Amino acid sequence: MGANELVNRQIILKNYITGLPKESDLEFISSTLTLNLEELKQSKAGEDVVVVVKNLYLSCDPYMRGRMRDYHKSYIAPFTLGSVIQGFGVAKVILSNHPDFREGDLVSGITGWEEYSIIPKGSNLTKIKYTDVPLSYFVGVLGMPGFTAYAGFFDVCSPKKGEHVFVSAASGAVGQLVGQFAKSMGCYVVGSAGNKQKIDLLKHKLGFDDAFNYKEEHDLDVALKRYFPDGIDIYFDNVGGDMLDAVLGNMKVHGRIAVCGMIAQSGVQSEQGIKNLYQLVPKRISMKGFLQSDYLHLYSKFLESTINFIKEGKLVYIEDIAEGLENAPSALVGLFHGKNVGKQVVRICDE
Amino acid sequence: MGANELVNRQIILKNYITGLPKESDLEFISSTLTLNLEELKQSKAGEDVVVVVKNLYLSCDPYMRGRMRDYHKSYIAPFTLGSVIQGFGVAKVILSNHPDFREGDLVSGITGWEEYSIIPKGSNLTKIKYTDVPLSYFVGVLGMPGFTAYAGFFDVCSPKKGEHVFVSAASGAVGQLVGQFAKSMGCYVVGSAGNKQKIDLLKHKLGFDDAFNYKEEHDLDVALKRYFPDGIDIYFDNVGGDMLDAVLGNMKVHGRIAVCGMIAQSGVQSEQGIKNLYQLVPKRISMKGFLQSDYLHLYSKFLESTINFIKEGKLVYIEDIAEGLENAPSALVGLFHGKNVGKQVVRICDE
Structure with a gap:
């Protein structure tokens, strides 16, 4: 191994999936990362711009399932078979000839599921400016999931004080923040989740007015009527x-549904269709699918207000941190079985 | 029979329905309408206000199916069993002590399916001011269906010039107008309907760019891709x-769906659910159920611009007029089997 080579441990995609991802769909391998330091130093900034990072935290997000499929019509391309997979991460710059980044800078953005990544030209790396919160927050409450919650709740849902809000997968990366944003607006908020530990967190730590375990309910319609007798x-x-079907039967007139989470089903036909959609007309319900990337004009406002919330102790944020790149596949797969409690992150190494 | 009594032929509801209405669910009867002229004359205007009308035209609308069901949770109450049913109509005032209406006035609004109606206090009768268009237009292109098309297209759909628009049940009361409003905005418009006569009308009379008979298509997805290769x-x-399911798979990014017509299913679970709803997220689709009654602030603008369109010959409007109250039940039932070509109206008598 030459001086310009590093051993790089990676998670690669072994095969495209059809249903839910399994750990065996991914493989933990060692490869060699060649860094031609001389070439890098000689290239002029702006021409052959190169940033090499050491990855610190990786984010496990439901949308990644869509990239594990051999489906090319979605808003984001599939991963390359046999190659390292990508996702949001926090990293430290170890080499750069990019004018905006210097060695030692902490950055967030799309990176590889590996120890070291050469960030492709044109990637949207962001320099991390706030270092008085945990770094992992930049793939969570201060990253894509946090911004998804913010844009989805404040913009898509058009909330008003006193309104009654229901959040599913409420202890997850997005849900826990939606609930707290709703409380900050003076709404009544109930969440659903899949085990007792999550319900306890929602009720006693995350400030939800109430919460229920959907797995313990024989009839979701009855459960919703218990918490929302007026809709x-x-x-x-x-x-x-x-x-969703049960909720449609319990919406109020002029209700709003922000559809964030069917993203996990991108391109996969639901086995059973939605039967209560006829409720849209008499109740004049608005239903809107959204992606945070359409709301980037709100991003700086989001970052400022959310970081202030955190500093003032007004926002609780729960993470589930897996240790070591070798445990990243099980952390990702666990998402689709509700194993994570809070935002699922993988710590590759300390800063 | 006294001097203050009139023989009144009526359509009454015999039993509540579960599926589609049948002619035998309705009955054509004769009853006696007592008009106490003395009492009417003596009551002061504003106290016991009474308007008696002679009905001229009745409107057959899909939403009426919802009122034939024993279902009390919708936005509108069911009809009373054994009593005359109601709907939009055009009528002539024959007696009035209401300050806004005089004998001989032509009015539109909710009336009974009968020859003569006593309009209940608090009803929303509107005096017809434009008499240079056919009177039946006031239950169609200038009435609720017309306004539904106008508010639904211009407000709910937020159309832009050049956009590609698809309309189902396109030759119906609402659809034929949506298509023409869309053409007036410079959109490309395709409609679907259920027989050759309707397709011919759409293509050769109503100005649609194209149209297809959904009953002749084995695969609606393939049909939509033929007319909308780019979505x-x-x-x-x-x-x-x-x-709807097929359309969801063919929507463009940031597409909009105005849901007008599932009103016919109010309170009835679809046999088969909608399976492509997951498309809402990656395509960021907005889907909104609406009722024209939420858009009354647009009504006078609608009436003015639509009447101008008609006078200038820019709007074609097709009606299917059944003759005589005795034929009203079959006209209404026919709606749910696509028998009508254009807006279904019943003429009870001439002005």
Whole structure:
């Protein structure tokens, strides 16, 4: 191994999936990363711009399932078979001839699931300016999931004080923040999740007015009527399926549904269709699918207000941190079985 | 029979329905309408206000199916069993002590399916001011269906010039106008309908760019891709069901769906659910159910611009007029089997 080579451990995609991802769809391998330091130093900034980073934290997000499929019509391309997979991460710059980044800078953005990544030209790396919060927050509450919650709730849902809000997958990366944003607006908020530990967190730590375990309910319609006897104004949908169907039957007139979470089903036909959609007309319900990337004009406002919330202790944020790149596949797969409690992150190494 | 009594022929509801209405669910009867002229004359205006009308035209609308069901949770109450049913109509005032209406006035609004009606206090009768268009237009292009098309297309769909628009049930009361409004905006418009006569009308009389008979298509997805190879910006949904599912797979990014027509299913679970709803997220689709009654602030603008369109010959309007109250039940039932060509109206008598 030459002086310009590093051993680089990686997670690669072994095969495209059809249903839910399994750990065996991914492989933990060692490869060699060649860094031609001489070439890098000689290239002029702006021409052959290169940034090499050491990855610190990786984010496990439901949308990644879509990239594990051999489906090319979505808003984002599939991963390359046999190559390292990508996702949001926090990293440290170890080499750069890019004018905006210097060695030692902490950055967030799309990176590889590996120890070291050469960031391709044109990538949207962001320099991390706030270092008085944990670095992992920049793939969570201060990253894509946090911004998804912010844009989805404040813009898509058009909330008003006192409205009744329901959030599914409520203890997850997005849901826990939606609930707290809703409380900050003076709304009544109930969340659903899949085990007792999550319900306890929602009720006793995350400030939800109430919460229920959907797995313990025989009839979701009955459960929703218990918490929303007068109906639901806003549903922040992280799951689709049966829960959405039950919610449609419990929406109030002029209710709004922000559809965030069927993203996990991108390109996959639901086994059972949604049967209560006829409720849209008599109740004049608005239903809107959204992606945070359409709301980037709100990003700086989001970052400022959310970081202030955190500093003032007004926002609780729960993470589930897996240790070591070798545990990244099980952390990602666990997302689709509700194993994570809070935002799922992988720590590759300390800063 | 006294001097203050009139023989009044009526259509009454015999039983509540579960599926589609049948002619035998309705009955054509004769009853006696007592008009106490003395009492009417003596009551002061504003106290016991009474308006008695002679009905001229009745409107057959899909939403009426919802009122034939024993279902009390919708936005409008069911009809009373054994009593005359109601709907939009055009009528002539024959007696009035209401300050706004005089004998001989032509009015539109909710009336009974009968020859003569006593209009209940608090009803929203409107005096017809434009008499240089056919009177039946006031239950169609200038009435609720016309306003539904106008508010639904211009407000709910937020159309832009050049966008690609699809309309289902396109030759119906609402659809034929949506298509023409869309053409007036410079959109490309395709409609679907259920027989050759309707397709011919859409293509050769109503100005649609193209049209297809959905009953002749084995695969609605393939049909839509033929007319919209680059996708659909706006879908004006008058039907729901399989067509909606196929459209979801053919919407463009940031597409909009105005849901007008699942009203016919109010309170009835679809046999088969909608399976392509997951498309909402990656395509960021907005889907909104609406009722024209939420847009009354646009009504006078609608009336003025639509009447001008008609006078200038820029708007074609097709009606299917059944003759005689005795034929009203079959006209109404026919709606749900696509028998009408254009807006279904019943003429009870001439002015």
